[in-house]
Amino acid sequence: MFFRKPSPVHPPWTFKSESFSKLKDSHHPILTSNLRYTLLLSLFLASWLLLLFWFTPFSSATTPAAASHATRKLLPPQTHCDDGTVSVYVYNLPSRFNLGLLTHCQNLNIYTNMCPHVANRGLGQPIPNYMSLSSAAWFSTHQFIAEMIIHARVENHPCRTRDPTKANLFYVPFYGGLHASSMFREANHTLRDELAVDLVRYLQDRPSWQKHNGKDHFLALGRTAWDFMRSEHGPDFGANILLNLPPVQNMSVLTVERQPWKGSNQYGIPYPSYFHPTTVSELERWQTMMTESERPYLFSFVGGPRKGLEKAAIRGEILRQCEESTRCKLLKCGGGGGIKCHEPSVVLDVMTKSQFCLQAPGDSFTRRSTFDSVLAGCIPVFFSPHTAYSQYAWYLPAEEKETYSVYIDEKGEGSKTIEKELMKIPSEKVKRMRETAIKMIPRLTYAHPNASDVGFKDAVDVALVQLSRIVQAKINAGS
Numbered sequence: 001m002f003f004r005k006p007s008p009v010h011p012p013w014t015f016k017s018e019s020f021s022k023l024k025d026s027h028h029p030i031l032t033s034n035l036r037y038t039l040l041l042s043l044f045l046a047s048w049l050l051l052l053f054w055f056t057p058f059s060s061a062t063t064p065a066a067a068s069h070a071t072r073k074l075l076p077p078q079t080h081c082d083d084g085t086v087s088v089y090v091y092n093l094p095s096r097f098n099l100g101l102l103t104h105c106q107n108l109n110i111y112t113n114m115c116p117h118v119a120n121r122g123l124g125q126p127i128p129n130y131m132s133l134s135s136a137a138w139f140s141t142h143q144f145i146a147e148m149i150i151h152a153r154v155e156n157h158p159c160r161t162r163d164p165t166k167a168n169l170f171y172v173p174f175y176g177g178l179h180a181s182s183m184f185r186e187a188n189h190t191l192r193d194e195l196a197v198d199l200v201r202y203l204q205d206r207p208s209w210q211k212h213n214g215k216d217h218f219l220a221l222g223r224t225a226w227d228f229m230r231s232e233h234g235p236d237f238g239a240n241i242l243l244n245l246p247p248v249q250n251m252s253v254l255t256v257e258r259q260p261w262k263g264s265n266q267y268g269i270p271y272p273s274y275f276h277p278t279t280v281s282e283l284e285r286w287q288t289m290m291t292e293s294e295r296p297y298l299f300s301f302v303g304g305p306r307k308g309l310e311k312a313a314i315r316g317e318i319l320r321q322c323e324e325s326t327r328c329k330l331l332k333c334g335g336g337g338g339i340k341c342h343e344p345s346v347v348l349d350v351m352t353k354s355q356f357c358l359q360a361p362g363d364s365f366t367r368r369s370t371f372d373s374v375l376a377g378c379i380p381v382f383f384s385p386h387t388a389y390s391q392y393a394w395y396l397p398a399e400e401k402e403t404y405s406v407y408i409d410e411k412g413e414g415s416k417t418i419e420k421e422l423m424k425i426p427s428e429k430v431k432r433m434r435e436t437a438i439k440m441i442p443r444l445t446y447a448h449p450n451a452s453d454v455g456f457k458d459a460v461d462v463a464l465v466q467l468s469r470i471v472q473a474k475i476n477a478g479s
């Protein structure tokens with residue numbers, strides 16, 4: 001451990017003198033009785049340490065820690081596989097559970113043809129020369145495709161192991177969201193649930209599952225948990241029963257929206273946005289641009305009305321207030337304007353010019369728009385605690401919510417006077433919040449899956465570290 005994590009003030013060569021002085025201070029009889037012998041032994045040990053240090057596969061990862069503080073930012077951070085925190089095994093599932101589904105990409109979603117969206121392992125179609133940045137990092141990524149991007153990213157991840165006996169984390173790359181959305185209209189529940197039941201049976205036959213009854217296994221789903229939690233009594237939203245199957249309740253489940261009351265094994269992950277950088281310099285260039293961006297609009301709203309949905313009642317209010325305010329930019333979706341709302345450059349154009357971005361609940365509590373807005377350096381304004389604070393503990397922590405977001409209770413008086421509420425915040429504070437939001441961009445971003453070690457911790461890195469921690473605790477508690 002010591003060799004892999006040299007303290008930043010000691011370059012590697014100081015180990016020699018350090019180990020020497022340690023041996024010298026020792027009271028071991030043989031060493032204190034013969035100085036020559038001590039010296040020889042010390043030199044031998046020191047060179048052995050140096051060799052070990054230079055030739056371990058981790059040595060390159062430790063270099064940044066030894067770098068001075070000023071230059072550290074430019075170098076890749078130490079990866080967390082170093083100390084064995086994360087060692088993830090990826091199941092090679094039969095293709096009917098993941099890539100095989102893509103052969104029917106035109107029927108994977110009852111509303112849209114998914115073929116353009118599943119391209120490039122889920123990144124979707126590239127956006128060439130976005131904002132005249134000559135960068136290959138921009139894609140028009142579909143909101144419900146995180147499961148594919150995560151699969152590709154974990155396959156290339158530096159913490160991946162191909163030896164299940166060395167793994168502390170088992171990833172089950174099931175494209176459950178894509179499959180669920182292809183079956184929403186399937187009236188026969190047995191058929192709708194078939195693949196989920198099949199998956200569980202497959203897993204239960206594996207020795208690596210049996211070891212801990214799946215407690216060290218995880219799924220990543222690109223759709224909300226509600227799509228996998230059909231109950232016998234509730235209304236039929238087209239959901240299947242994946243997350244209600246008892247073996248799956250032993251697993252951890254990553255999802256873009258957790259069920260806030262029952263989803264104790266569900267962990268919120270960001271919706272994918274449009275930016276998938278390969279290098280830390282691409283990322284930093286974008287962060288600088290967002291810090292310097294002119295923001296003429298106090299606030300903006302990208303969205304449309306939702307008729308008859310109680311949890312989206314605030315939308316009507318927001319649309320009205322935004323239309324009436326000279327300080328609000330409205331990008332209205334639905335009807336004739338709907339297409340623009342899925343045009344990444346149009347959405348980002350509004351958000352990069354706004355100080356605050358309103359995030360009203362829609363069809364469900366959460367929105368992809370939250371992540372687009374942080375990416376654009378626009379401070380999110382939430383109206384329900386379930387849009388972010390009860391969802392993304394690893395990414396948008398509730399305890400720090402005042403530092404990066406504004407909360408206006410949808411049922412409170414403030415929701416009637418949004419502009420006035422936002423005007424109350426001193427501009428110095430707005431600037432600080434924006435800076436905090438911009439600092440969150442890396443961990444809310446899905447790095448390009450072809451880049452193995454990107455040099456910053458992205459959404460997948462954060463999830464793997466947190467999952468390892470949770471799995472360890474579960475296994476300790478169970479034994």
Ligand SMILES: *[C@@H]1O[C@H](CO)[C@@H](O)[C@H](O)[C@H]1NC(C)=O
Binds near residue numbers: 120450
């Ligand atoms: C990743 O790399 C492979 C092999 O070089 C290439 O075929 C593929 O198109 C790349 N994927 C993406 C999403 O760019």
Ligand SMILES: *[C@@H]1O[C@H](CO)[C@@H](O)[C@H](O)[C@H]1NC(C)=O
Binds near residue numbers: 188189190
């Ligand atoms: C539903 O599908 C299953 C599996 O194919 C089949 O056995 C069953 O008869 C079907 N039920 C109905 C009501 O059609």
Ligand SMILES: *[C@@H]1O[C@H](CO)[C@@H](O)[C@H](O)[C@H]1NC(C)=O
Binds near residue numbers: 247250
């Ligand atoms: C879940 O794990 C517990 C403890 O390891 C085990 O007793 C139980 O049988 C597991 N449940 C299922 C459905 O596998």
